[in-house]
Amino acid sequence: MKNVLIARTSKGTGLETALAFGKSDYKVFAAMRNTSMAEDIKQRIAAESLDIIVSEMDVDSDASVKKGENSLVSKYGNIDVLVNNAGIERHGSDEELSLEDFKSVMETNYFGVLRSVLPEMRKSQERCNINESSVSGHISSSPLGAYAASKFALEALSEALAGEVKPFNIRVAIAKPGIINTQMAGGISIDKESLYPHSKRLAGLFSASLKTPPTLVADKILEVAESGTWKLRHPVGPDVEPFIQWRKSMTDEQWIDWSAYSDEDWYKSVELNFG
Template sequence: MKTAIITGTSKGIGMETALAFARAGYKVFAAMRNPDGATALKEIIQKESLPIVIIQMDVDSDESVRQSFNVIYQESGTVDVLVNNAGTERHGSIEELGLADFRAVMETNYFGVLRCIKAVIPQMRTSQSGCIINISSVAGQIANSPLSAYSASKFALESMSEALAQELKPFNIRVMIVQPGIINTEMAHKVKAEKGSSYPQVNRFGSLFEASLKNPVPPSLVAEKILEIANGQSWQLRHPVGPDASPFLGWRASLTDEQWIDFNAVDDEDWFNSVQNTFGLDVRQIS
């Protein structure tokens, strides 16, 4: 039986990924910061008798990651797949968002992934096999206000992943980046239209999320893609997921940097018109 470690599994994409891998025959170590909050996952594990072991792991902590991986290796011996899904988000203008928020996002989304990667590489390198899947976002290639802290962490994650893929390919270890669009998760619902900022982007970009979530894309769609990547043989680095992911990325790629800045710097009415003309989303009423 192959073994997978998946971080951030108490809900959303992480929980659905743990379930998908277990149902596909993997032994899954479902890592999360607070196992007491994983009521839904525990109920499904029991109901379906799934081979999932819930393990406490705080990816922000060197010691927690070290101890957790020691337990996993003692029980399993080897790890075939690592899915780095644990993540957090803070949003706001750069002026108004605190430095502590920037640090917290980078600590989890970038350094947390690095901790887990460093814990698994030696064994995978010895085994000459393995798959590391890092969950990024379209925000890993598209910088938007008010998601600057989140985007910065995902840009860093994608840059590191690209370099890591070069290092590990000679050892037959695949490194993949998954880039979800707007998915129906608790994190996405927190990006809402908010009044009171000095910067209009904070309010209207939240409206874009709210409009998109009226036609919700389930996190299980991302989980299915992650499982497909793990079970496949492809060395493709980046994998956009969701109906809006490739259109968003293609749209950004079609614009120069200066055009992108100008698009996001215009007044509300011009921005609303551009979003509606490009994506068919009317976000005025939400704002």
């Protein structure tokens, strides 16, 4: 039986990923910052008799990650698969978001991934490190500038890491979901008061697009872990590739102009391109 450590499993794609691995005969270490939020996953574990161990681990803290890792490895052995799923979102214009917002997003979404378990993974036979990014790791637009910056950074780190650890037979993969029906994405669908029109626009776009279930992301991450593939980037969801290709069809200046459209022209463009 292989061991998998998954960060941030209290809800959303992390919870579903833990369940997917548990159903596939992995020993799952379901890490989360606050285990008092583990009621949902504990109920599913009991109902389906899954080999999932809930563990307290805060990816924003070196000490917490090290303590949690040491405890798990000493009891259960080496980590075969690591899934970095921890992520938070802050949306708003660059002017209106606080510096603390920018720092908190980067701390969890980027620096949290640096607190890895590579020394333990090197001791395993088949090893895989999967980092959950986003289509926002490829495309940046307001009001997701802070979030996109953290995901751009995560993808750059993952690309470099893939080349570093391949000689040790450790696979690195990036999962790139689009708009997924999670609590975090649901928060984006709520209009925020702003001097800029972009928050209202994106709220409308997300409200109309929250159809893809988080189980789709979980299934893709499990597939990547079990496939043995060395492919780096893995889009997840029906909207990702069309959105990426649409962005590629524009120059940078055209993309900026699209973002700066009047509301009337912006909504016409979205309807024309995406229905």
